[in-house]
Amino acid sequence: MSGTTLFGLCGAALVGLGLYGLICHPGVLRKILAFNLIGSGVFLLFGVIAKRGGGALAAAGAGVDGDPVPQALVITGLVVAFAATAIAVALLLRLVELGGRDTLEDEAPRRAPPPPGRRS
Amino acid sequence: MSLALDLFTIMSVALGALFFLAGTVGLLRFPDTLTRLHALTKADNLGLGLIVLGLLPQVGSVVAGLGLIAVWLLALLAGATVGQLLAGAVPPSESRQSHREGSRP
Amino acid sequence: MSMAPAVDAGLALLILGLGLWIIAARSNFAAVVGFMTYGLMLALVWVRLTAVDVAMTEAALGAGLTGVLLLGAAARLPAEAPGGGPGAGLRVLVAVLCVGVAAALAGVVLSLPEPAPSLAPLVAENLPPTGVKNPVTGVLLAHRAIDTLLETVVLIPALIGVWALAADRAWGARPGALTPRPSSSSLTLLAQVLPPFGILVGVHLVWAGADEPGGKFQGAAVLAAMWVLVVMAGLADLPKVTNRLMRYTLVLGPLVFVAIGLAGIWTAGAFLALPAGYAKPLIVLIEVVLTLSVALMLGLLLAGPPKERA
Amino acid sequence: MTEFLLAAAVFVLGTVALGLVRILRGPTNADRMLAAQLLGTGGVAALLLLGVATGTSALAEVGLLLALLAAFASVAFVSGATSGGHTTSGGQAARGGEEPGRDAG
Numbered sequence: 094m095s096g097t098t099l100f101g102l103c104g105a106a107l108v109g110l111g112l113y114g115l116i117c118h119p120g121v122l123r124k125i126l127a128f129n130l131i132g133s134g135v136f137l138l139f140g141v142i143a144k145r146g147g148g149a150l151a152a153a154g155a156g157v158d159g160d161p162v163p164q165a166l167v168i169t170g171l172v173v174a175f176a177a178t179a180i181a182v183a184l185l186l187r188l189v190e191l192g193g194r195d196t197l198e199d200e201a202p203r204r205a206p207p208p209p210g211r212r213s
Numbered sequence: 214m215s216l217a218l219d220l221f222t223i224m225s226v227a228l229g230a231l232f233f234l235a236g237t238v239g240l241l242r243f244p245d246t247l248t249r250l251h252a253l254t255k256a257d258n259l260g261l262g263l264i265v266l267g268l269l270p271q272v273g274s275v276v277a278g279l280g281l282i283a284v285w286l287l288a289l290l291a292g293a294t295v296g297q298l299l300a301g302a303v304p305p306s307e308s309r310q311s312h313r314e315g316s317r318p
Numbered sequence: 319m320s321m322a323p324a325v326d327a328g329l330a331l332l333i334l335g336l337g338l339w340i341i342a343a344r345s346n347f348a349a350v351v352g353f354m355t356y357g358l359m360l361a362l363v364w365v366r367l368t369a370v371d372v373a374m375t376e377a378a379l380g381a382g383l384t385g386v387l388l389l390g391a392a393a394r395l396p397a398e399a400p401g402g403g404p405g406a407g408l409r410v411l412v413a414v415l416c417v418g419v420a421a422a423l424a425g426v427v428l429s430l431p432e433p434a435p436s437l438a439p440l441v442a443e444n445l446p447p448t449g450v451k452n453p454v455t456g457v458l459l460a461h462r463a464i465d466t467l468l469e470t471v472v473l474i475p476a477l478i479g480v481w482a483l484a485a486d487r488a489w490g491a492r493p494g495a496l497t498p499r500p501s502s503s504s505l506t507l508l509a510q511v512l513p514p515f516g517i518l519v520g521v522h523l524v525w526a527g528a529d530e531p532g533g534k535f536q537g538a539a540v541l542a543a544m545w546v547l548v549v550m551a552g553l554a555d556l557p558k559v560t561n562r563l564m565r566y567t568l569v570l571g572p573l574v575f576v577a578i579g580l581a582g583i584w585t586a587g588a589f590l591a592l593p594a595g596y597a598k599p600l601i602v603l604i605e606v607v608l609t610l611s612v613a614l615m616l617g618l619l620l621a622g623p624p625k626e627r628a
Numbered sequence: 629m630t631e632f633l634l635a636a637a638v639f640v641l642g643t644v645a646l647g648l649v650r651i652l653r654g655p656t657n658a659d660r661m662l663a664a665q666l667l668g669t670g671g672v673a674a675l676l677l678l679g680v681a682t683g684t685s686a687l688a689e690v691g692l693l694l695a696l697l698a699a700f701a702s703v704a705f706v707s708g709a710t711s712g713g714h715t716t717s718g719g720q721a722a723r724g725g726e727e728p729g730r731d732a733g
Contacts, residue, residue, distance in 0.1 A: 111337075126340050145434035171375045180479045257669035260669070288695045515696070532689060
C-alpha cells in the first residue's frame with residue numbers, strides 16, 4: 094500500500110473518530126475539537142486526491158507535484174474552519190459566562206458538585 | 214571530499230538525534246517540572262542545532278543553507294525565552310504536588 | 319526508498335494516536351495540547367503529500383492560531399470535561415455508526431479511479447498567462463478567484479458574529495479575550511525580538527507566494543500571531559471595536575478585490591477576470607491588500623468579543 | 629544518504645512521540661506544554677530531515693513558521709495560565725475561582 098493510500102485511510106478513520114466525539118462528548122469544547130478532527134480528516138481526503146492527481150505539473154517543472162485545485166480548496170477550507178472555530182469558542186465562553194456551564198445538557202451531571210456561580 | 218562531507222552529515226545528524234533521545238528520556242524520567250524543563254531546553258536546542266549543522270552540506274544552495282540556520286536561530290531564541298516563561302508559570306508548590314493529580318484516560 | 323514507507327507509517331500512527339487521545343482525554347487542557355501537536359504532525363503529513371502550501375497553512379492556522387484560540391478557551395473552563403452524555407448502549411450504537419462512516423470513506427479511498435482524474439494539466443496549461451509560478455496561488459487568485467473572494471468575505475460575518483456576543487454594556491470596548499499579562503522581562507523581550515522576525519517571514523511568504531509555496535493566508539496568519547503576541551505582552555493595546563481606521567482596513571482587502579473583479583467585466587469580459595498582461599501585478603496587489611485585511615481579521619477573531627476591563 | 633536522513637527523521641519522530649506520554653500523564657499543564665514544545669522542535673527537525681532527503685522546496689519557510697508559532701503558543705499558554713486563573717492547578721480551583729456571569733443581567 095502506498096503512503097498516499099495510507100494517509101487516505103487515516104483521514105477516513107479521523108472522520109469516524111471525530112464524529113464519535115462530536116456526538117458523545119457532552120462538553121462543548123470537546124465537541125469543537127471533535128469537529129475540527131472531522132474537518133482535518135476531510136482535508137486529508139482532499140490531499141490524497143490532490144496527490145493522486147498530481148504529476149503533470151511536476152513534469153512541467155512547476156515545483157509542486159500535486160493537483161493544485163484541491164490543494165487550494167483545502168487552504169480556503171482551513172481558513173473557514175478557523176473562523177467557524179472562533180465563533181464556536183466565543184459562543185462557548187459566552188455560555189459559560191452567563192450560566193457557568195460548559196455543556197449543552199439540560200441537567201449537567203458533574204463528577205464534582207455543581208459550580209457555585211450558577212445563575213438563573 | 215563528498216565522502217568526508219557525507220560522513221560529517223552522518224555524525225552530526227546522529228549526534229543530534231541522540232540529543233533528542235536524551236531530552237525525551239529526561240522529560241519522562243526526571244521527577245518534577247523544573248528539572249524536566251532543564252533537560253528539554255538543553256536537548257532540543259543542541260539536537261536541532263546539530264541536525265541543522267549536519268544538513269548544511271546536503272543542501273544545494275547558500276540561500277537554502279542560510280534558511281536552515283535561520284530556523285535554528287529562531288528556535289534557539291524562542292526556546293530560551295519560552296523556557297524562562299514556562300519556568301515562571303510553575304508555582305513553587307506545583308512541582309511538589311506533581312504526583313497527586315493525574316489524568317490518565 | 320525503503321525508509322519512506324516507515325516515515326509514512328510512523329506519521330499515520332502518530333496522527334491516529336493523537337486523534338484518539340483528543341477524543342478520549344479527560345482533561346480539557348490535555349486534549350487541546352494534543353490537538354496542537356496533532357496539527358504539527360498533520361503539517362508533516364502535508365509535506366509528505368507534497369502540498370507545501372497546505373503544510374504552511376496547517377502549521378500556521380490549523381495548529382498555531384486554532385490551538386491558541388482553544389488554549390484560551392480551556393483556560394476559562396473547568397479543568398475536566400463534564401461527565402454525562404449518552405449512556406453505554408447509545409455510545410455503542412454511535413460507535414458502530416461511526417465505524418460504518420469511516421469504513422465507507424475508506425472503501426471510497428481504496429476504490430478511487432485509476433488513473434486519477436486531475437485538473438493539474440489544465441492548470442499547468444493556463445498558468446503562464448497569469449504570470450505567477452506557484453500553481454496554488456494561480457488557482458486561488460485567477461482560476462478559482464470567486465472561492466477566495468467569498469472566503470475572505472466570510473471572515474467578516476464571522477468577526478461580526480463574535481463581536482455580537484458582547485454583553486450590552488461592553489459594546490464599543492476593546493476585545494477582551496486576550497488579557498495582557500503583567501509585565502515580565504522575558505515576555506517583553508520575546509515580544510520585542512520575535513515580531514521583527516515574524517513580520518519578515520510573513521512578508522516573505524506573501525511576496526514569495528507568487529512563485530514559490532506561500533501566500534497571503536500563511537503570511538497573514540504569521541502577522542496576526544505576531545500582533546497578538548505584542549498585545550499579550552502588554553506592549554500594545556487592541557483597538558476599540560468602534561475604531562474607524564481598523565474597520566476600513568478590515569474591508570479594504572475584499573473591496574479592492576471586488577473592485578478589480580468588477581473592472582474585469584469591462585477589461586477582460588467577466589467578473590473577476592484579469593486583463594491579459596496585467597494579471598501578475600493585479601494578483602500581487604490583491605494579495606497585499608488581502609494580507610493586511612486577513613491578518614487583522616484573524617487577530618481580531620483571536621481577540622474575541624469586546625469586554626469591559628476592570 | 630537519502631535513506632540515512634529518512635531513518636534519522638523516523639528516529640527523531642519516534643523519540644519525541646515517546647515524549648507524548650508526558651502529555652498523557654501530565655501531571656501539570658506546564659508539563660504538557662513542555663512535551664508539546666519538545667514535539668514542536670522535534671517536528672521541525674524531522675521536517676528539515678524529510679525536506680532535505682526528498683528535495684522539497686521552501687522547507688526552511690515551513691520550519692520558520694513552525695518555530696514561530698510554537699513560541700507563540702507557549703506564550704499564549706503562559707498568559708492563560710497566569711491571567712485566566714485556573715489553568716495550572718488542574719483541579720478544584722477551577723470551579724470556585726472566578727465568579728462567572730459578571731454581566732449576566
